[in-house]
Amino acid sequence: MENEIMVGIGGAAGDGGASTADNLALTSARQGLHVYVYTSYQSLIRGGHSWIRLRLSTQMVNNVSDQVSAMIALNQDSMDRHLQELAPGGLCIYNGDKVKPGKAPEGVQLCPLPVFELAGKDALPIMQNTVGLGALTGLLGLEFASLSSVFEHTFKKKPQVVKANVDAAKAGYDFAVKTYKKISNPLGRTGAKLAMVHGNNMIALGAANAGCKVYCAYPMSPASGVLHWMGAHGPSLGICVRQVEDEIGVANMTIGAAQMGVRAMCATSGGGFALMTEAIGMASIMEIPVVMINVMRGGPSTGLPTKQEQGDLNQAIGASQGDFQRIIMAPASIADCYTSMEEAFNLAEKFQMPVLYLSDLLMSEGHMTLETSFLDREFKIDRGEMVFEDDGKGQSYYRYKDTPSGVSPRAIPGVPNHLYVSATDEHDEDGVTISDVYTDPVVRKRVVDKRERKMQGVLAALPKPKLEGPADADTTIVTYGSTWGVVSEAVERLNKEGIKCNHLSVKFLVPFQEKEVTEILKGKKNIIVVEMNKSGQFARHLRAETGIAATGHVRKYDGEPFEPKHVVNGIQECLKGQKLVETGSVEPGWRTPHPPGPGVLSTSSTH
Amino acid sequence: MATAVAATPRDAKLYKPEVPPDWCPGCGDYGVLTVLQRACGELGIPNEQLMVISGIGCSSNLPGFFKSYGMHSLHGRSLPVATGAKMANHEMTVIACGGDGDGYGIGQGHFIHAMRRNVNLTYIVMDNEIYGLTTGQTSPTSETGMKTKSTPHGNPEGQLNPIALALAAGCGFVARGFSGDINHLKSLYTQAIQYPGFALIDVFSPCVTFNKQNTFGWFKERVYKLEDKGHDAANWNAAMDRSKEWGAQIPIGLFYKNPNPKPSIDAADPALQGQGLAKAKKLGLAAEQRKKLIEEYV
Ligand SMILES: Cc1ncc(C[n+]2csc(CCOP(=O)(O)OP(=O)(O)O)c2C)c(N)n1
Ligand code: SF4
Numbered sequence: 010m011e012n013e014i015m016v017g018i019g020g021a022a023g024d025g026g027a028s029t030a031d032n033l034a035l036t037s038a039r040q041g042l043h044v045y046v047y048t049s050y051q052s053l054i055r056g057g058h059s060w061i062r063l064r065l066s067t068q069m070v071n072n073v074s075d076q077v078s079a080m081i082a083l084n085q086d087s088m089d090r091h092l093q094e095l096a097p098g099g100l101c102i103y104n105g106d107k108v109k110p111g112k113a114p115e116g117v118q119l120c121p122l123p124v125f126e127l128a129g130k131d132a133l134p135i136m137q138n139t140v141g142l143g144a145l146t147g148l149l150g151l152e153f154a155s156l157s158s159v160f161e162h163t164f165k166k167k168p169q170v171v172k173a174n175v176d177a178a179k180a181g182y183d184f185a186v187k188t189y190k191k192i193s194n195p196l197g198r199t200g201a202k203l204a205m206v207h208g209n210n211m212i213a214l215g216a217a218n219a220g221c222k223v224y225c226a227y228p229m230s231p232a233s234g235v236l237h238w239m240g241a242h243g244p245s246l247g248i249c250v251r252q253v254e255d256e257i258g259v260a261n262m263t264i265g266a267a268q269m270g271v272r273a274m275c276a277t278s279g280g281g282f283a284l285m286t287e288a289i290g291m292a293s294i295m296e297i298p299v300v301m302i303n304v305m306r307g308g309p310s311t312g313l314p315t316k317q318e319q320g321d322l323n324q325a326i327g328a329s330q331g332d333f334q335r336i337i338m339a340p341a342s343i344a345d346c347y348t349s350m351e352e353a354f355n356l357a358e359k360f361q362m363p364v365l366y367l368s369d370l371l372m373s374e375g376h377m378t379l380e381t382s383f384l385d386r387e388f389k390i391d392r393g394e395m396v397f398e399d400d401g402k403g404q405s406y407y408r409y410k411d412t413p414s415g416v417s418p419r420a421i422p423g424v425p426n427h428l429y430v431s432a433t434d435e436h437d438e439d440g441v442t443i444s445d446v447y448t449d450p451v452v453r454k455r456v457v458d459k460r461e462r463k464m465q466g467v468l469a470a471l472p473k474p475k476l477e478g479p480a481d482a483d484t485t486i487v488t489y490g491s492t493w494g495v496v497s498e499a500v501e502r503l504n505k506e507g508i509k510c511n512h513l514s515v516k517f518l519v520p521f522q523e524k525e526v527t528e529i530l531k532g533k534k535n536i537i538v539v540e541m542n543k544s545g546q547f548a549r550h551l552r553a554e555t556g557i558a559a560t561g562h563v564r565k566y567d568g569e570p571f572e573p574k575h576v577v578n579g580i581q582e583c584l585k586g587q588k589l590v591e592t593g594s595v596e597p598g599w600r601t602p603h604p605p606g607p608g609v610l611s612t613s614s615t616h
Numbered sequence: 617m618a619t620a621v622a623a624t625p626r627d628a629k630l631y632k633p634e635v636p637p638d639w640c641p642g643c644g645d646y647g648v649l650t651v652l653q654r655a656c657g658e659l660g661i662p663n664e665q666l667m668v669i670s671g672i673g674c675s676s677n678l679p680g681f682f683k684s685y686g687m688h689s690l691h692g693r694s695l696p697v698a699t700g701a702k703m704a705n706h707e708m709t710v711i712a713c714g715g716d717g718d719g720y721g722i723g724q725g726h727f728i729h730a731m732r733r734n735v736n737l738t739y740i741v742m743d744n745e746i747y748g749l750t751t752g753q754t755s756p757t758s759e760t761g762m763k764t765k766s767t768p769h770g771n772p773e774g775q776l777n778p779i780a781l782a783l784a785a786g787c788g789f790v791a792r793g794f795s796g797d798i799n800h801l802k803s804l805y806t807q808a809i810q811y812p813g814f815a816l817i818d819v820f821s822p823c824v825t826f827n828k829q830n831t832f833g834w835f836k837e838r839v840y841k842l843e844d845k846g847h848d849a850a851n852w853n854a855a856m857d858r859s860k861e862w863g864a865q866i867p868i869g870l871f872y873k874n875p876n877p878k879p880s881i882d883a884a885d886p887a888l889q890g891q892g893l894a895k896a897k898k899l900g901l902a903a904e905q906r907k908k909l910i911e912e913y914v
């Protein structure tokens with residue numbers, strides 16, 4: 010695309026690559042450019058290698074794209090790893106005093122900076138990043154004023170630090186513009202007012218906007234960002250935030266809070282989610298609305314704590330004993346992480362059941378810009394049938410009253426004359442257990458039917474799935490969750506290349522909109538499922554729910570997210586008759602074989 | 617706390633629901649329940665202001681036999697559930713209860729952390745030194761050498777000391793009662809409910825069906841009251857010393873009550889300074905709050 014540029018920033022953890030990337034992203038966002046950022050990092054606090062890719066564009070973008078054209082190599086390792094990946098017309102910025110250049114690919118400009126001379130001999134080592142960022146700003150044709158305003162904003166209270174950074178950046182900017190060629194397609198400015206966010210703070214902000222009042226968590230990558238946001242903002246927003254001793258405690262505490270009538274939420278990743286599963290059944294049989302987030306990462310077990318996978322669908326589907334009612338939903342993008350919180354809490358409360366919300370590392374830790382006007386909106390709050398005050402009808406109140414919809418009005422504890430005890434044991438309409446002294450197969454059947462009836466109500470309340478792209482195409486790509494962004498782009502490219510296809514992204518996994526999905530897929534010649542796991546969990550689910558077996562499968566499970574090229578190639582292979590394409594990221598620079606090479610210091614890990 | 621104002625005492629019968637307890641005749645848990653009904657009556661707590669939350673076990677059936685709001689949750693999880701309930705509505709009086717297996721076995725991690733966290737709730741453990749509901753296996757408080765279904769050759773493991781554990785974990789109110797001494801137990805309950813922090817009452821509540829060793833008679837012969845021996849409940853070290861006594865002489869009563877308790881976690885939480893969170897009429901962010909939060913990302 011003409012109106013965009015892909016940047017890579019490579020360095021060791023602790024080199025300041027992340028803040029350099031943040032500053033570049035903010036600089037771009039301040040001039041109305043959309044940004045999407047994905048960081049491939051290792052589970053290390055210091056050392057190792059982290060490769061941050063930023064896509065800057067005049068339009069909203071939902072994936073990190075295929076190839077980098079401009080890069081800052083913060084250390085030798087990054088130079089050695091990534092120089093060969095740069096696209097023609099690209100450039101590589103590095104500290105000429107420290108880093109030796111490799112052989113640049115055809116059409117790639119090497120841009121060494123005399124950092125000592127530009128920043129001064131006594132400058133802190135971190136200033137090399139600022140000089141580099143200044144140079145990059147100049148060569149990409151971004152406005153220097155945007156960059157300096159970012160420093161002013163970041164170091165508000167320290168004018169000296171602002172000045173040191175602005176001076177160093179300006180030196181880099183001037184030197185680069187004078188010495189090297191600018192890229193051929195500078196991006197300019199748009200009128201958009203943009204916020205730079207990541208999925209975890211969208212989940213947290215969305216929860217707060219939806220009225221979440223109690224948040225519980227135990228730290229676990231890649232979900233901890235939600236806890237950090239809540240920890241920082243909870244006290245001033247009137248949200249009670251507890252870090253609990255383990256995820257069993259987290260789930261139970263969240264459920265205890267929700268029972269009292271607050272909107273309550275917790276978040277974790279697969280391992281923590283496994284510990285929560287007994288409690289999910291409790292929320293289900295007690296009919297307590299809770300929102301439980303699983304930010305998926307590479308599994309099984311500890312797996313890949315800092316890598317991407319959609320591997321916990323099976324776990325979510327089987328996440329408790331017996332036939333337990335729950336909603337399983339997966340947002341499709343970072344923006345959707347925000348708005349889906351509105352839906353999640355409303356569904357949970359209207360139907361009085363747990364909502365299992367599947368995010369993943371790609372969305373939760375991926376950064377992107379969103380229009381501030383998109384974020385600044387009041388959420389609709391629908392709490393369903395609740396009793397907040399003594400309505401004089403207490404005599405005939407049954408907490409688990411068998412109603413046509415299966416939903417029983419929920420009196421919150423504290424209301425006079427509506428007393429009840431909720432039990433994890435099976436219970437009758439009055440909440441009295443029928444598991445011990447009182448046993449009654451007829452009542453058991455009736456209350457199971459009552460709870461299950463709610464699922465019909467949920468189905469009727471869900472928004473209908475929508476097909477994207479040309480409706481008359483006989484090839485449909487089916488996805489769920491975060492693969493939406495990359496697949497949308499791949500589908501667009503394929504259509505441009507004359508391969509007609511469309512895209513169905515499924516948001517609600519349970520209950521499954523069997524009728525609507527079947528209607529959409531009926532008569533399609535090619536149905537190709539693209540998902541990020543080895544065994545095809547989503548394809549199996551689709552088949553179990555609809556009887557529709559996909560004709561082709563594109564899968565990735567190497568820890569790095571799909572890029573459009575993987576999806577495009579995979580779909581093309583499937584259309585040529587291949588049933589299963591297992592694709593991967595094969596860039597040599599992304600691999601770190603053992604034993605650790607020079608500069609790879611493992612001091613502590615993040616998971 | 618809802619009980620801070622001196623309320624008019626109420627009849628203990630008001631806390632009896634239609635459903636009668638289903639414990640074995642003679643089970644120690646009857647006493648625990650009756651005394652709780654009397655204590656709540658004495659403190660005059662309205663039924664709807666009480667939230668009684670248990671785990672799973674014979675003893676954990678208690679909320680079903682007590683007229684209030686309640687939850688009969690999962691095995692070992694009464695404390696996190698009760699903590700969540702307290703956070704969501706700190707104006708309610710929250711009482712957690714369950715068995716020795718529930719609290720000191722499967723729920724032991726939550727037990728320690730709930731005390732460290734200092735949630736303002738009362739925790740009653742019906743300690744029968746056995747797993748009753750699952751028909752008589754060894755429990756963390758079973759004596760070493762005790763023969764149970766799972767240890768027919770004698771329990772090879774050590775016996776947990778919940779009193780010492782509670783003291784070490786920073787619990788500000790540590791007491792032990794005996795279901796065979798109703799009036800004494802009632803005074804422990806009323807003190808515990810009024811204590812502004814986490815309060816533990818470990819109650820000897822014999823299982824007449826599966827524990828043939830630690831019977832009512834066995835306890836009657838051994839228990840003595842700390843207050844009769846001039847124990848100073850404000851002295852943590854003295855409490856720790858007393859907690860070690862087990863054998864011919866076993867102390868009951870108040871081991872320790874922190875004379876200068878710090879505010880409980882719910883009292884200190886900035887989000888819980890007004891009315892109970894669950895009572896909020898309008899949910900979601902105010903327009904100004906939302907704008908400010910979004911501005912952080914610009
Ligand atoms: C997760 C789980 N594991 C095991 C059980 C089975 N179980 C139910 S009650 C119980 C032990 C009860 O002992 P205790 O808590 O001392 O209560 P008591 O019956 O003695 O009053 C066990 C092991 C269960 N319900 N849930
Ligand atoms: S089995 Fe033991 S603990 Fe359970 S009810 Fe009977 S006597 Fe009580």
Ligand SMILES: [Mg+2]
Nearest residue numbers: 715716717746
């Ligand atoms: Mg027991």
